[in-house]
Structures are given as C-alpha cells and as structure tokens.
Amino acid sequence: MARLILRALFPLLLLVPLACSRENPAILSNAAGVPLVRVRLLQSQESVTVAASQPPTVRTSADNTPRPLQFPNSPVSVTFGPGGWRIGSLTLSPGVLTIQPAADGSVVVNGQRYRGQYRFVPVTANRFDVINDVDVESYLMSVVSKEMLRLWDAESYKAQAIAARTYALYEARTTPAGRGWDVYDDERSQVYGGIGAETDKSINAVQSTRGIVLAYGPAGQERIFKAYFSSCCGGIGQSAYDAFGDPWSEPLSEQNHGTLCSASPAFNWGPLAIAKDELTRRIRSWGERKNRAEKDMALLTSIEIQARNRLGRPVRFLLTDIRGARYSLSGEETRTAINSNAGNGPVLYSSFFRTINDAAAIRFVDGHGRGHGVGMCQWCAQAMAERGYKANQIVLWSYPRSKLVKAY
Ligand SMILES: [Zn+2]
Structure with missing residues (x-):
C-alpha cells in the first residue's frame, strides 16, 4: 500500500484528447458530446416484442423518413422478411429499422427498457440483431449496478464506473470496421441491464466520475487502454498478455495483492x-x-x-x-x-x-479467485474502499502507471 499512498499525493487528472492506438474514426457522440456505445442486446432474432408508452420516431434505411409511429402500449411482435418489417399489423420498408423513443424508457423491447435508441439490423433474410445506441454515461448506470454487489461501498462503485467507462470507450474505438456494434450486453464485455437495473448508488457513481477514464503513456501521448476487470484475483492476478495474448502493457500486468480480497467466497475454492x-x-x-x-x-x-x-x-x-x-x-x-x-x-x-x-x-x-484476474479486482477494490481509499486511488493502484484523464 506504500505505493498507493505515494500516488495519492499526486492528483493526476489530466485533460488530454481521448485516443487509442487503433482509432475507429466512425465513433459517434450525442448532442452533449458524450460518445455513444453500441450494445448488441439480441442476436439473430426471428421475432421480438415491442411496446411503447409514447409514440416513438421510426425510420428504415430504405425510406429514410423519420415518422412518429403509434405503437400499442401492450407488446406487439416485430418480424422481418423479404417484404420488409412487420410491426404488429403495420408493414414498413426493408433495411435497418431505427426506433427512437420519445423519452428514455418509453419503449420496451422483450420486456426490457433501455436508454438511447434501438436499431434492428437484418442479418439474414428473416433474422435480425437488436442493437442499443446509448451514450456511455447512460450505459454505465446499469453496468456498474450489474457488475457490483448491492451493499458495496460508494467508492468501489465509482472505481468500477471509471474502469467500465474506459473499457467501453476502448471497445467503441477499436470495433472492427464493418461491425455495427461495439459490446455484448453480458460478461463477454460488461453486464448491462438497462433502466430496470439502475440504482441510486450506480447512478451517483457514474455522475460523480463523469468523463473520467484511465490512460497510459508518456506525457502528452496518453492513450486509453482495455481496462479489464474481474471479480476476484485470488491474491495474484495475471497479465492481459498471458491471459488473452494482448500486447504487454504495464497497467494490465500481473499484480500481487496478497490476501486483500480474502473476503470473497471464491478467494479459495475446490477441490x-x-x-x-x-x-x-x-x-x-x-x-x-x-x-x-x-x-x-x-x-x-x-x-x-x-x-x-x-x-x-x-x-x-x-x-x-x-x-x-x-x-x-x-x-x-x-x-x-x-x-x-x-x-x-x-x-x-x-x-x-x-x-x-x-x-x-x-x-x-488450491483454486483461487473468480474470473480472469486481469486489471482491477472488484473484491480488492471493495476491500480498499472499506479501508478508506477513494475511487481514484483504487483505480490508479489497480492499473499501475496509469493516469486519470477527463475525456469530455
Ligand atoms: Zn483481489
């Protein structure tokens, strides 16, 4: 912890342009300049249900005219075929179908409400993906709550918000060309639950760290990185290089955390x-x-x-x-x-x-830990919060030689 205390003497909050080594020029932002994240909610569906409490604006890429559409407030099925889209008894032209809710939460897809807009993207003659385009701050409000335990400390929640923001923006900026979405809505990226999963604590953690991300590199050349995190390191983590074959990088190197996260039920497991x-x-x-x-x-x-x-x-x-x-x-x-x-x-x-x-x-x-053990350990983060450390100290300790950057 000596290193941590030393770091705390340097309030590292830089203002540098957000960038990463494999920049995707197609990244989008909302009107307030907050970057968007494109979350794939549903893959290769034949039919989903949609309901709306207020008329959303709807358009398809074949007929790019936005129009208000009176959806029933009870679910109707949306399907796709050679003739285009069918929404209940309505038929719309083919192509990508975009539904922009009149207000956050007013459109429900398969029983779930999300902030942002929905895109229904055909992937075969009669199947489609459902993608949620959402600004990263709104996205994080239910990622932080889904990724953390309900009773955990506000400071560990804020640390999670910073790590998850960095991870999401890195993914959005490095999405392979031609792919219309950035992240999964589950453990393959980060768990995302939509409006129903948000809590006061997760919303506060996001708002109080707005725009703050982790970066690494020489002064003036800092870049965001893929800020992996996992549940419990089991005492010794591993590097992203060993775990995933990523290029070696100091913030994502292996760390010895001793027994810091021993409160986790998975700190020791087996036989x-x-x-x-x-x-x-x-x-x-x-x-x-x-x-x-x-x-x-x-x-x-x-x-x-x-x-x-x-x-x-x-x-x-x-x-x-x-x-x-x-x-x-x-x-x-x-x-x-x-x-x-x-x-x-x-x-x-x-x-x-x-x-x-x-x-x-x-x-x-002699099993130890839960998850891959790369980057921030959530149980270690919580243990530090209980010892009085603040979110910025927790993340700077979790990702060695990283800096905190205000991205927007
Ligand atoms: Zn740990």
Whole structure:
C-alpha cells in the first residue's frame, strides 16, 4: 500500500484528447458530446416484442423518413422478411429499422427498457440483431449496478464506473470496421441491464466520475487502454498478455495483492473433481467451436501446469490425451474449454489452480479467485474502499502507471 499512498499525493487528472492506438474514426457522440456505445442486446432474432408508452420516431434505411409511429402500449411482435418489417399489423420498408423513443424508457423491447435508441439490423433474410445506441454515461448506470454487489461501498462503485467507462470507450474505438456494434450486453464485455437495473448508488457513481477514464503513456501521448476487470484475483492476478495474448502493457500486468480480497467466497475454492470422459467431451466441444485441434482429442489423461507468471500464478497448462497427443492452452483457454457445455455440472471459477490427475477424474485443487484476474479486482477494490481509499486511488493502484484523464 506504500505505493498507493505515494500516488495519492499526486492528483493526476489530466485533460488530454481521448485516443487509442487503433482509432475507429466512425465513433459517434450525442448532442452533449458524450460518445455513444453500441450494445448488441439480441442476436439473430426471428421475432421480438415491442411496446411503447409514447409514440416513438421510426425510420428504415430504405425510406429514410423519420415518422412518429403509434405503437400499442401492450407488446406487439416485430418480424422481418423479404417484404420488409412487420410491426404488429403495420408493414414498413426493408433495411435497418431505427426506433427512437420519445423519452428514455418509453419503449420496451422483450420486456426490457433501455436508454438511447434501438436499431434492428437484418442479418439474414428473416433474422435480425437488436442493437442499443446509448451514450456511455447512460450505459454505465446499469453496468456498474450489474457488475457490483448491492451493499458495496460508494467508492468501489465509482472505481468500477471509471474502469467500465474506459473499457467501453476502448471497445467503441477499436470495433472492427464493418461491425455495427461495439459490446455484448453480458460478461463477454460488461453486464448491462438497462433502466430496470439502475440504482441510486450506480447512478451517483457514474455522475460523480463523469468523463473520467484511465490512460497510459508518456506525457502528452496518453492513450486509453482495455481496462479489464474481474471479480476476484485470488491474491495474484495475471497479465492481459498471458491471459488473452494482448500486447504487454504495464497497467494490465500481473499484480500481487496478497490476501486483500480474502473476503470473497471464491478467494479459495475446490477441490473439485471432474471425470476425464466429461472433461474430454467439454474440451472437444470447445475445440469444435474454435475449430482447433482439441476437437479431435482422444480421452484426456492429464492436465499439468506448463508455465507460471513471475508471481507464481499458473498461466499455461499442458493437456495430454490417451494417445499421447499434447495440447498447450493458456490458463483462460483451459478454463473456458473446461467450462464449455458444462450444463449443470461443476465449473472452474478461475484458471488459478493446480491439478491432481487420478485414474478416472482430474481434481482441481488450491483454486483461487473468480474470473480472469486481469486489471482491477472488484473484491480488492471493495476491500480498499472499506479501508478508506477513494475511487481514484483504487483505480490508479489497480492499473499501475496509469493516469486519470477527463475525456469530455
Ligand atoms: Zn483481489
């Protein structure tokens, strides 16, 4: 904590242009200059229900005339086909369908209310994605509440708001060209619940940190970065380089947090035994989905730690099958593969464990933490808030050598 106290002496709040190394020039902002995030709410749907308490403005890309549309206040189905869109008994021309609510929360899609506007984007002849274009401040109001425990401290909520804002803007600025959305609405990006999930504490955390993001780099050349966070580091985190193959970066390097987050129920987990035939089935299904060699793996016989990071946390595992074929997987690949198609079966909370290879099963022992362990640890953040640290201290400690920047 000495380093943290030292940092607290320097109130690092710079005003620099927000930028990142793979800039997407197509990023949009709302009228107040707040950047938009495009959240994919629903993928490849044949039908969704929509209701509106006030008439929204509707347009399609084939006929770009915005018009108010009297929706019923009870849900009607929206479908898409060769003739265009059908909304209840109405027919609209084809192309992308945009619904702009008259007021935040006045349009309900599949029972959920979101701020911002909705885009219905055809992906096949009769299926479409539903995307929510929302300014990042409004978006965060339900990300922070969904990502944090209800009773946690206001300062850890604010730290989460800063990390999640940085993450979302990084994703929005690096979306692959041609993709019409930036983030998933679940753990693959950040959990987003819409208006119904917002709380007073999450709204306050967002508003009191408005526009503040994390950046890294030499003075004057700071760039935002992908501010990963996860539930519980288990004492030792891992780098984004080891976990995801990202370029090495100091704010996202491995950190030793000792027992700071030991209040987490997942700080220690296991032992957990999973039968080898079950593990084989799961890993093959992961290999199938990823089109990797593991899809043809014979019966798994052992999992061994292949590499640890400088702090001792395992970051790579060697899987061996009954034919002697070996597969080298990063820790996160190992965890994801083992948790694939798990149904109601046991799953690994993290990739921080060691194994005991029994005859018919593999035992996962000395498990620590929950999630990938890169970047800010939410349970560590809460522990620091309980010790009196402020949000800016928590995030600067969580992402070493980062700075706080006001982006807008
Ligand atoms: Zn931790």
